[in-house]
Amino acid sequence: MTDRLDSTDFLPYGCHDITEADIECVVDVLKNQNITQGIIVPEFEAAISRYVRSRYCLVTTNATSSLHLACLALNVSKGDLVWTSPTTFVASANCARYCGAEVDFVDIDLTTGLMCLDKLEAKLELASKNSSLPDVVIPVHLAGTSVDMRRLHQLSLRFNFSIIEDASHAIGGSFEDSKVGSCKFSDISVFSFHPVKIITTGEGGAITTNRKDLYQKMLSLRSHGITKQVHEFAYQKPGNWYYEQQLLGFNYRLTDIQAALGLSQLRRLDDIIIERQKLRQNYIDLLSNVPVRYNQVPDNVASSNHLFIIQLIDSMERSLAHVFDQMRYFNIGVQQHYVPCHLHPYYRNLGFEVGDFPVAEKYSQISMSVPIYPGLTINDQNRVVHTLMDIVNN
Numbered sequence: 001m002t003d004r005l006d007s008t009d010f011l012p013y014g015c016h017d018i019t020e021a022d023i024e025c026v027v028d029v030l031k032n033q034n035i036t037q038g039i040i041v042p043e044f045e046a047a048i049s050r051y052v053r054s055r056y057c058l059v060t061t062n063a064t065s066s067l068h069l070a071c072l073a074l075n076v077s078k079g080d081l082v083w084t085s086p087t088t089f090v091a092s093a094n095c096a097r098y099c100g101a102e103v104d105f106v107d108i109d110l111t112t113g114l115m116c117l118d119k120l121e122a123k124l125e126l127a128s129k130n131s132s133l134p135d136v137v138i139p140v141h142l143a144g145t146s147v148d149m150r151r152l153h154q155l156s157l158r159f160n161f162s163i164i165e166d167a168s169h170a171i172g173g174s175f176e177d178s179k180v181g182s183c184k185f186s187d188i189s190v191f192s193f194h195p196v197k198i199i200t201t202g203e204g205g206a207i208t209t210n211r212k213d214l215y216q217k218m219l220s221l222r223s224h225g226i227t228k229q230v231h232e233f234a235y236q237k238p239g240n241w242y243y244e245q246q247l248l249g250f251n252y253r254l255t256d257i258q259a260a261l262g263l264s265q266l267r268r269l270d271d272i273i274i275e276r277q278k279l280r281q282n283y284i285d286l287l288s289n290v291p292v293r294y295n296q297v298p299d300n301v302a303s304s305n306h307l308f309i310i311q312l313i314d315s316m317e318r319s320l321a322h323v324f325d326q327m328r329y330f331n332i333g334v335q336q337h338y339v340p341c342h343l344h345p346y347y348r349n350l351g352f353e354v355g356d357f358p359v360a361e362k363y364s365q366i367s368m369s370v371p372i373y374p375g376l377t378i379n380d381q382n383r384v385v386h387t388l389m390d391i392v393n394n
Contacts, residue, residue, distance in 0.1 A: 011384065012333040014196030014307070017272070017374040025264040029256050040256040044263045045206070051266065052181030054189070054208035056215035059259060060222060063168045063192035063205035065252040067095035069221050070164045070188040070207060073214040074136055076101050084138040084166070085115040086340040086360040092140055092166045093341050103350075104134070105342055107357040111296045113142045113309060113367070116359070117151050124159045136162045141170035141180060142337070144198070144304030145297050149175050153185035168192035171199065172273040173304035180304070181208045188214060198272060198304050199265035201258035225249030275374050276305035282378060283308050283370070286385040291392060307337055308372040311363070324368055326391045332384055334368045
């Protein structure tokens with residue numbers, strides 16, 4: 001059996017990668033007159049737009065605030081209905097609840113962990129007959145792998161709903177010939193820059209869209225609903241000091257310090273994605289004799305490989321808790337992605353129950369993420385797989 005190592009040899013499931021160039025960029029901003037609401041945030045936003053080929057981008061405090069702004073921009077409110085995946089972090093559903101809307105879920109495909117579009121279409125057809133169609137659908141690009149956005153867009157045209165892509169895991173990924181975040185098949189896309197994500201700003205998020213009206217509304221809501229633009233004023237300007245709060249907004253602004261780190265990291269995003277692709281392929285090769293399967297990536301998708309999620313199979317399906325605890329015991333930072341949203345107490349109190357979304361529930365009972373991040377070595381990956389094999393065999 002594998003020997004337990006010192007805690008200093010702990011391998012997290014995800015980890016930020018900060019270079020000297022990143023540090024220099026942050027230090028340079030600290031020497032500027034403005035370390036927030038300066039020139040770096042617009043530079044970062046423009047760079048993201050160029051990368052994903054969207055018309056507009058705004059950065060925010062985190063992906064949760066980005067999702068909230070996206071819902072507000074689409075006028076989600078009390079009486080509206082938003083559907084998302086149950087296999088996601090709770091923010092994908094909470095954003096609709098912040099706006100007073102009702103939430104429902106669409107079960108997943110076990111092979112990918114993504115929202116199952118066959119189940120979505122069937123649910124939409126039933127909802128059409130019951131006059132209970134969603135106003136917004138939020139697909140989640142789990143582990144960096146895009147949902148089939150072309151098909152989802154076709155369904156949105158047929159059933160008249162808006163689309164917010166929760167691409168928190170997926171910057172750098174692609175669907176067909178378009179970067180995730182291009183909004184070719186959606187109204188809005190949202191990214192996360194949390195430290196375990198593909199690139200980081202410490203905490204932070206971004207929103208992309210091709211619609212000017214949505215962009216302008218989110219821009220205002222990001223900063224208290226205040227405008228300083230003379231042509232937007234409702235009342236005559238008494239002096240150059242004047243500004244107006246026109247909406248009930250929030251302080252969801254990113255600092256220039258954070259934007260400098262993000263801008264530096266964005267410059268090497270393609271290299272990060274290449275490294276993550278290699279790490280994924282290493283795992284696939286190493287796991288060939290271990291009784292697990294891993295999330296599949298469709299042929300028309302280039303995943304950012306934010307996570308590498310494995311599923312226990314055969315008799316091991318009943319042993320996730322044991323395998324999980326043993327991997328942690330041997331300093332391998334496995335993680336579950338995720339506890340199904342509808343099974344959290346908050347959502348159970350809204351009426352959801354065990355059995356509502358059986359594939360998502362099964363997925364959570366047999367799957368876990370293993371370490372994947374830039375700087376993870378082949379020796380580290382061998383250690384992960386050999387430890388897993390020893391636990392499974394014993």
